[in-house]
Structures are given as structure tokens and as C-alpha cells.
Amino acid sequence: MIESKSNQQVKRVIQLQTKAKARREENAFVVEGPRMVSETPAHLLRKVFVSEHPTEEVEQALLSLDSSLVEQVADSVFKTMSETVTPQGVLAIVTKPEYGLETFFRRENGLYLILENIQDPGNLGTMLRTAEGAGVDGVIMSRDTVDLFSPKVVRSTMGSLYRMPYLITDNLAATINDMKRRGICVYAAHLQATEYYDELDYTKGSAFLIGNEGNGLRPETASLASSGLKIPMAGRVESLNAAMAAGVLMYEASRQRRS
Amino acid sequence: MIESKSNQQVKRVIQLQTKAKARREENAFVVEGPRMVSETPAHLLRKVFVSEHPTEEVEQALLSLDSSLVEQVADSVFKTMSETVTPQGVLAIVTKPEYGLETFFRRENGLYLILENIQDPGNLGTMLRTAEGAGVDGVIMSRDTVDLFSPKVVRSTMGSLYRMPYLITDNLAATINDMKRRGICVYAAHLQATEYYDELDYTKGSAFLIGNEGNGLRPETASLASSGLKIPMAGRVESLNAAMAAGVLMYEASRQRRS
Numbered sequence: 001m002i003e004s005k006s007n008q009q010v011k012r013v014i015q016l017q018t019k020a021k022a023r024r025e026e027n028a029f030v031v032e033g034p035r036m037v038s039e040t041p042a043h044l045l046r047k048v049f050v051s052e053h054p055t056e057e058v059e060q061a062l063l064s065l066d067s068s069l070v071e072q073v074a075d076s077v078f079k080t081m082s083e084t085v086t087p088q089g090v091l092a093i094v095t096k097p098e099y100g101l102e103t104f105f106r107r108e109n110g111l112y113l114i115l116e117n118i119q120d121p122g123n124l125g126t127m128l129r130t131a132e133g134a135g136v137d138g139v140i141m142s143r144d145t146v147d148l149f150s151p152k153v154v155r156s157t158m159g160s161l162y163r164m165p166y167l168i169t170d171n172l173a174a175t176i177n178d179m180k181r182r183g184i185c186v187y188a189a190h191l192q193a194t195e196y197y198d199e200l201d202y203t204k205g206s207a208f209l210i211g212n213e214g215n216g217l218r219p220e221t222a223s224l225a226s227s228g229l230k231i232p233m234a235g236r237v238e239s240l241n242a243a244m245a246a247g248v249l250m251y252e253a254s255r256q257r258r259s
Numbered sequence: 260m261i262e263s264k265s266n267q268q269v270k271r272v273i274q275l276q277t278k279a280k281a282r283r284e285e286n287a288f289v290v291e292g293p294r295m296v297s298e299t300p301a302h303l304l305r306k307v308f309v310s311e312h313p314t315e316e317v318e319q320a321l322l323s324l325d326s327s328l329v330e331q332v333a334d335s336v337f338k339t340m341s342e343t344v345t346p347q348g349v350l351a352i353v354t355k356p357e358y359g360l361e362t363f364f365r366r367e368n369g370l371y372l373i374l375e376n377i378q379d380p381g382n383l384g385t386m387l388r389t390a391e392g393a394g395v396d397g398v399i400m401s402r403d404t405v406d407l408f409s410p411k412v413v414r415s416t417m418g419s420l421y422r423m424p425y426l427i428t429d430n431l432a433a434t435i436n437d438m439k440r441r442g443i444c445v446y447a448a449h450l451q452a453t454e455y456y457d458e459l460d461y462t463k464g465s466a467f468l469i470g471n472e473g474n475g476l477r478p479e480t481a482s483l484a485s486s487g488l489k490i491p492m493a494g495r496v497e498s499l500n501a502a503m504a505a506g507v508l509m510y511e512a513s514r515q516r517r518s
Binding site: 134 | 385388389392393394415422423455457490491492493496499502503506507510511513514517
């Protein structure tokens with residue numbers, strides 16, 4: 001059992017929890033709680049740490065795991081490794097999932113979400129979770145989007161991180177142009193657009209382009225879109241929360257594709 | 260200028276920021292930042308505190324306010340009064356807005372959101388903001404819902420708090436039954452429902468009943484609804500985030516009512 005906070009493995013987990021750079025260098029991240037650990041695909045699971053006195057739910061989750069990967073940690077040490085206020089007694093180091101472009105574009109008339117510089121971890125996580133629910137084929141993020149593998153994002157994806165193909169692009173403009181060449185209609189959500197989102201047809205290949213929470217899309221990014229769209233606002237609301245706007249759009253596409 | 264952290268007004272603000280009980284007893288709450296302060300209706304504004312070195316944006320916001328309500332505070336003291344990591348240099352004590360039932364039910368075929376035991380402040384704030392955008396007439400909350408006037412909820416409403424009629428009920432069952440008697444169809448969003456949300460008609464008086472983030476609606480509450488509904492989920496997503504589910508439903512009602 002690990003009993004010291006200066007143990008190398010403990011330090012490594014803390015680095016992965018707190019530093020995007022460490023996550024990049026190791027190509028790994030940390031997940032917490034019995035549910036997230038259980039949902040981790042076996043080939044991505046590197047190491048599991050369990051607290052000294054695990055709950056029954058944690059014991060249950062451990063049953064299905066390769067026991068050679070599991071290490072016990074003193075409760076006080078486990079607390080320093082956890083990013084949550086009430087640690088759930090199990091956490092794991094996980095290899096970042098990777099998706100090739102063929103996964104992204106395997107379906108004809110695919111549905112996509114393109115995110116520029118989203119900064120709120122809860123928003124990004126919720127967008128991934130909602131994208132999976134709405135049947136989206138892939139999520140594209142600009143490099144300056146908040147780190148997908150930061151603890152808060154991971155937590156709010158509720159496991160969708162393991163299932164939703166994603167792509168982080170250094171050149172968002174080139175990616176948008178590539179998608180357009182593939183016949184995907186790219187819709188920029190912005191407040192100055194003239195068309196309402198529910199007057200457009202998303203049954204063919206479609207992508208929704210969503211901008212930063214405070215500033216919206218950069219004009220040069222919005223100008224690359226095939227078309228603009230806006231969500232009607234009653235009252236004196238200027239805009240919806242970015243994740244909410246993405247969700248409303250993705251579920252409208254889902255609705256059209258089902259009916 | 261207030262220069263001491265033990266000043267009575269400073270202590271009062273801190274109480275209002277941190278304790279729902281204090282907010283209840285004083286029938287008041289605190290808003291922060293030039294935008295929220297500017298949006299506060301004049302008759303609700305009790306007192307404004309501004310930091311020693313206000314930004315231009317704060318100066319601008321102060322111009323439209325009754326100067327007899329404004330008091331300056333030393334920067335270090337202002338910091339202790341603020342609930343945000345980077346204080347915006349202005350905050351105000353505000354009387355809770357009140358809405359009578361006639362505001363709620365003034366429109367024929369109104370649209371409503373009914374919330375049971377929502378616990379995440381960001382979710383509640385986002386729901387209010389989205390409700391205003393979707394043209395909802397009122398939001399009903401069970402008493403055990405997170406305090407609408409806690410700093411995080413206030414912040415995430417982005418001002419909708421001042422415009423969206425709300426009602427906090429001690430008896431959710433009685434309120435639901437009252438709404439049904441008024442001819443409003445109450446739809447319970449839950450995972451076991453058989454009908455998809457986009458197959459139902461929301462152009463008549465409608466209310467969406469949304470339950471707690473972790474546990475959903477209590478069975479006895481769900482059983483009071485006129486009808487159940489579910490949002491289709493692709494992939495392996497079990498449910499959407501509660502605010503997202505509410506947003507998708509409210510915007511589907513908005514879409515039907517516009518088309």
C-alpha cells in the first residue's frame with residue numbers, strides 16, 4: 001500500500017490531474033469514481049488506485065478489472081490525489097483515446113460539432129455528452145479550446161469521452177474547408193445571422209460551428225461557414241449558454257433526421 | 260470610504276453572499292459586476308458598493324444609478340465581499356423580485372417549467388436564462404431546489420432573474436394539480452416514458468416537469484403529470500444534463516409555437 005504523499009506514482013497522478021502539459025507529454029489523463037473507471041475500455045487502462053477503505057460500489061467496480069493494475073493507497077494520500085471535494089475511493093490513469101479520420105467520416109451525411117475556443121470545462125463536457133445523445137459523428141475542437149482531458153471536462157462528459165470521436169485541430173480554417181470539400185454544410189451559430197436554425201435542413205451532412213462563451217465566433221471563422229444561423233430569443237436574452245445553444249441545434253438535427 | 264473588514268455593512272454583504280437563511284430573512288441578495296448591477300430594476304436596488312479603483316466599465320454603470328445608494332470600499336475589503344475569483348469592482352444588495360400568480364397565468368396557452376429538487380446552481384441559472392429565451396411564462400420550483408438567490412445561480416441567470424416570473428412552492432403536488440385544473444398539460448420528463456418529446460404537441464398550455472440531476476423525478480411527482488415524455492438518446496448516453504434536457508424541451512415548444 002502506498003502510504004507516502006511523496007511516492008512517485010502519487011506525484012505523477014497529481015501532475016496529470018493539474019497540468020495539461022503533463023497530460024500531453026504522457027498522452028494520458030485521470031478519471032475518478034467507480035463509474036468512470038468501469039467504463040474505461042480495457043486497452044486504455046494503465047493503472048488503478050484504490051483507497052484503503054473502498055465502498056461496496058468501488059469493490060464491485062474492481063471485480064471486472066485486471067488486478068495487476070490495481071494499487072491500494074492510504075486514505076489521506078488518496079485525498080491528495082483526488083480532484084473532487086468528496087473523493088470516490090477509486091481513480092485511474094488512462095491513455096487518451098484516439099480516433100482516425102475514417103471514424104469521423106464513416107457515415108454518409110454525418111453530423112458534426114465544431115468548437116472554437118470553448119473555455120468552460122463544464123460546457124465542453126456537456127457538449128460531448130449531448131453530442132453522443134443526439135447521434136453526432138464527431139466533435140472538432142480548435143487547439144485553444146480548454147483541455148478535453150482536464151478533470152472537470154472528463155467528469156462532465158459522463159463517459160462520452162470514451163465513445164465520441166474527437167479531433168483537435170491546429171488549423172481550424174483548413175479543417176472547415178476540408179469538411180466543406182467533403183460535402184458537409186457548415187453552419188455558423190451567431191447572433192447576427194438572418195436565418196433561424198429551425199428553418200434549415202440538417203438531413204444531409206451538417207456541422208454546427210460554435211464559438212467562445214464570451215466572444216462568440218471569430219469573424220474570420222464565421223466567414224468560412226456555408227451558412228449562418230441563429231436561435232430565436234424571446235425576452236431580453238442576448239444569447240444562450242454555448243453548450244445549450246449546441247444542444248438545441250444538435251437535437252433539432254436529430255429530430256429532423258428521425259422524422 | 261469603508262476601510263475595515265469588520266464594518267457592519269461588509270459583514271452583512273458576506274452574510275447575504277454565503278447564507279440562504281440571511282437572504283430569506285432580509286428578502287434580499289447580492290449581485291456582482293457592472294452588467295448585473297446595471298440591469299437591476301431601480302425599485303429593487305438597496306445599496307451599491309464600489310471598489311476604490313473602479314474600471315471605466317464600472318464608472319459607466321454607476322452613472323445611471325442613484326448616487327445616494329453608492330458607497331466606496333477599499334480594494335482589500337471589497338475582495339472579502341466578493342464571491343468571484345476576480346472581483347469586478349461593483350456589487351449591490353438587491354430586494355428579491357416578486358411575481359404574483361396573475362403574471363404567471365396572464366397569457367392563454369402559457370408555457371412553464373416545473374423543477375423538482377434541482378441542486379446544481381449553474382443548472383438552475385442556465386434554465387432560467389434559457390426559459391426566458393424560449394419564451395417561457397414562468398418557472399416553478401419545489402422548496403428543496405437550490406436557492407435561486409445564491410451567487411452562482413444569480414451569475415448564471417445573466418439577468419433573467421429580473422425578468423422570468425418564478426414561484427417557489429412548498430407543495431409541488433398541489434401546484435401541479437392547480438396547473439392541470441387551469442388546463443395546462445404537465446409533461447414529466449423521465450427515462451421510462453414511452454413517448455418521444457418531439458411527437459407531442461406543445462402549442463396549448465404546457466409545462467415541463469424536470470427532476471433532480473442524480474435521481475430524476477420522484478415517482479409520486481411523475482405520477483401527477485398529464486403525460487410522460489423522453490428525449491431519444493443515441494450511443495450509450497443514459498440521460499442529458501438536467502438543464503440541457505429542459506432547454507431541448509423548451510426550444511421544441513418554442514419551435515412548434517412559431518411554426
